[in-house]
Amino acid sequence: MRSWIALFAVIYLLTGCSNSHNSRKTLTVFHAGSLSMPLKAAVDSFMKFNPEATINLEAAGSVECARKITDLNRPCDLFFSADYKVINSLLVTEHADFFIPFATNRMVIAYSSKSKYADIIDSLNWPTILLRTDVAYGRSDPNSDPCGYRTLILFQLAEKHYRLDSLAESLEGKDMQFIRPKEMDLLALLETSAIDYLFIYESVVKQHKLNYIPLPDSINLGSFSLAQHYGSVQVKIRGNSPNDSITIAGEPIVYAFTIPKNAPNPQLARKFATYFLSDTGGMTLITKMGQQSLIPFSCTSCGTVPDDFKEFIR
Secondary structure, three states: OHHHHHHHHHHHHHHHHHHHHHHHOEEEEEEEHHHHHHHHHHHHHHHHHOOOOEEEEEEEOHHHHHHHHHOOOOOOOEEEEOOHHHHHHHOEOOOEOEOEEEEEOOEEEEEOOOOOOOOOOOOOOHHHHHOOOOOOEEEEOOOOOHHHHHHHHHHHHHHHHHOOOOHHHHHHHOOHHHEEOOHHHHHHHHHOOOOOEEEEEHHHHHHOOOEEEOOOHHHHOOOHHHHHHHOOOEEEEEOOOOOOEEEEEOOOOOEEEEOOOOOOOHHHHHHHHHHHHOOOOHHHHHHHOOOEEOOOEOOOOOEOOOHHHHHHEO
């Protein structure tokens, strides 16, 4: 009997130690949908050198990701956001101590060969074509996804650029049945011709080899020299309560990440993040997949950046 008890004790200890060891080697990563392909590639590359690690990627709109941490208290080791302001406004300083800006992007309009008027639409006439009654377009939810509120900002900037009164209001009020939680949810609608066009990031259309209309710099939120111009418009999204709202001013697109305070495995998170920021790691993949790297980054208000990342500061 004692030998059986001893055997069970050994099995329990081995199993317990193994489970503890595995938990220390597992990362949970919340991330913007537009980062799905580069992050998957970065994880696959990282795992070749760290086969003991397990990295679980969970995509959603960046605002929704943040609320999983703030409202649901979901454990998260790394959060990659399509907008640094989501981290700065919703997480710092109660739920995170810092953020690191790492890439930028541009807004474009994607379409397929089956889209109505695909043979004549361009960067000049797209507002009038999208407002036609026989044309449908999609956009993501501004209350859960930065691409959604950036689309609304884009509408206002387009109204100024093309000098078309009430353009923003007309675009915002049309095809509301094709609003989805995140921009990636719209790709299937485009492929099945449920919609003709969608507002999305340039990197995503390049990754999925989609047709797209490039937009002027004064509209696409991709030029840092036009930051003041972008900031001339703003939108409001839902706040932390039904009666609360958050004002979002236009500005150049900046992606960022943080390690939340509730990270179960901050050491491994820092190790992966360091690899992600390196020229031979994630930044190479980010560049290849259509975004522009901001590393080394320059930031005077990024919070308390861990020493592990000081080498990436300009």
